[in-house]
Amino acid sequence: MQNAIDAISEQLIGETFEKCTFSSPRNKSGEIRSVVINAISNSLEITVELRLQKHNDIKTILKKDFLTKELPEYLQQFKQCLVKSEASEIQILLNKKMTSKIIKSVNKNEVNKKHNRDKNYLIPDGEPCPFLVAIDVMDKSGRVKSNHYKKFRQINRFLELVNDLYRDQELSEFHAVDFGCGKSYLTFALYHYFANIKKIKIKITGIDLKQEVIDHCNEIAEKLSFDQLHFAHGFIHDFKTDDPVDFVVTLHACDTATDDAILFSLRHKAEKMMFVPCCQHELNKQLKNDESSILLKHGIFRDRMTALVTDTMRAQLLEVCGYKVQSMEFISLEHTAKNILLRCSKIERDSKKTEELLQNYLTFKKQWNIEPYLEKELSSGKFI
Ligand SMILES: C[S@@+](CC[C@H](N)C(=O)[O-])C[C@H]1O[C@@H](n2cnc3c(N)ncnc32)[C@H](O)[C@@H]1O
Numbered sequence: 001m002q003n004a005i006d007a008i009s010e011q012l013i014g015e016t017f018e019k020c021t022f023s024s025p026r027n028k029s030g031e032i033r034s035v036v037i038n039a040i041s042n043s044l045e046i047t048v049e050l051r052l053q054k055h056n057d058i059k060t061i062l063k064k065d066f067l068t069k070e071l072p073e074y075l076q077q078f079k080q081c082l083v084k085s086e087a088s089e090i091q092i093l094l095n096k097k098m099t100s101k102i103i104k105s106v107n108k109n110e111v112n113k114k115h116n117r118d119k120n121y122l123i124p125d126g127e128p129c130p131f132l133v134a135i136d137v138m139d140k141s142g143r144v145k146s147n148h149y150k151k152f153r154q155i156n157r158f159l160e161l162v163n164d165l166y167r168d169q170e171l172s173e174f175h176a177v178d179f180g181c182g183k184s185y186l187t188f189a190l191y192h193y194f195a196n197i198k199k200i201k202i203k204i205t206g207i208d209l210k211q212e213v214i215d216h217c218n219e220i221a222e223k224l225s226f227d228q229l230h231f232a233h234g235f236i237h238d239f240k241t242d243d244p245v246d247f248v249v250t251l252h253a254c255d256t257a258t259d260d261a262i263l264f265s266l267r268h269k270a271e272k273m274m275f276v277p278c279c280q281h282e283l284n285k286q287l288k289n290d291e292s293s294i295l296l297k298h299g300i301f302r303d304r305m306t307a308l309v310t311d312t313m314r315a316q317l318l319e320v321c322g323y324k325v326q327s328m329e330f331i332s333l334e335h336t337a338k339n340i341l342l343r344c345s346k347i348e349r350d351s352k353k354t355e356e357l358l359q360n361y362l363t364f365k366k367q368w369n370i371e372p373y374l375e376k377e378l379s380s381g382k383f384i
Contacts, residue, residue, distance in 0.1 A: 004100040024079040180253030181206035236260040259374040280310035288369040
């Protein structure tokens with residue numbers, strides 16, 4: 001067991017220590033399920049979280065006491081211990097005779113960090129970026145926090161897609177709306193990109209139905225002096241503005257909320273839009289296709305097919321309404337299955353091509369026996 005004590009102690013006193021978890025208790029009916037050492041509060045103390053059967057308990061212990069007393073005790077009580085530091089992970093397995101097996105591996109986050117530094121991101125790792133510090137993705141020195149790497153990559157991927165969309169455009173004034181903005185890290189990123197990187201006179205409005213999230217986002221915007229970034233509470237289909245709208249973003253808004261955002265964009269003749277649709281429930285029950293009955297009888301296949309049919313239909317209707325539509329992966333599928341992004345730009349199209357697109361849509365719709373909300377709203381609004 002001394003090998004295990006030495007290996008853990010070395011990590012715990014190291015500057016890049018992140019987390020240590022003891023799990024798989026030898027006494028399954030005992031009160032403690034696991035023990036997590038979350039962070040080192042200062043150079044002398046350690047914060048220990050005891051995960052008990054009914055509640056959790058947190059205590060602070062002097063580091064030297066922990067290393068001599070608690071650490072050997074926990075190694076007696078648990079079969080496994082995982083220690084994470086910035087650069088590596090150590091897994092310790094202890095058998096009944098208390099013989100330890102120590103498995104060391106390189107921390108994937110660290111590999112990703114290097115990879116990301118090499119990737120030339122629009123917002124680089126290692127340079128302080130005030131909005132990323134404010135939303136806790138970066139520390140004040142500009143270092144991306146290990147547990148927020150996924151978010152950091154998503155923000156940069158999003159900005160790459162926006163950058164590509166506006167590559168050949170001369171912009172001066174600009175108004176964007178982000179529907180279903182949630183905690184708004186992508187909305188802050190959008191503001192940073194246009195205001196600070198592109199140096200454009202930008203105004204952005206974020207809309208969400210959660211009041212507390214909106215209040216929090218307004219506080220952060222004020223702290224950052226992002227004075228043309230405002231958040232408002234409400235449903236997408238109720239939102240009204242007299243300002244021209246150039247760009248509409250709707251990422252992961254549920255079910256027909258995406259359609260409401262599309263309808264808003266068309267009413268305001270937005271030049272560009274980006275949607276990542278989510279939870280495509282509307283057509284799930286409607287979908288019927290005799291030739292594909294063996295596919296639709298499986299719930300999971302039906303769900304995936306519904307998502308594809310819904311987004312195919314949205315893309316086609318947007319083409320009918322005068323947009324070029326590109327579909328692409330937003331972020332890698334390892335993070336979420338809700339991953340298809342539709343990126344749209346207004347273009348000129350002749351009436352013959354538009355009619356052909358509409359006929360193709362009608363054939364597709366008949367094949368799947370669907371009556372989508374978007375189509376009904378578009379025809380009542382005389383868009384198609
Ligand atoms: C999954 S979160 C996505 C947040 C953010 N767009 C992102 O991708 O990180 C979806 C957000 O959409 C909001 N939302 C869903 N339907 C909405 C509607 N009809 N009107 C306004 N907000 C809506 C929810 O409150 C939630 O905050």
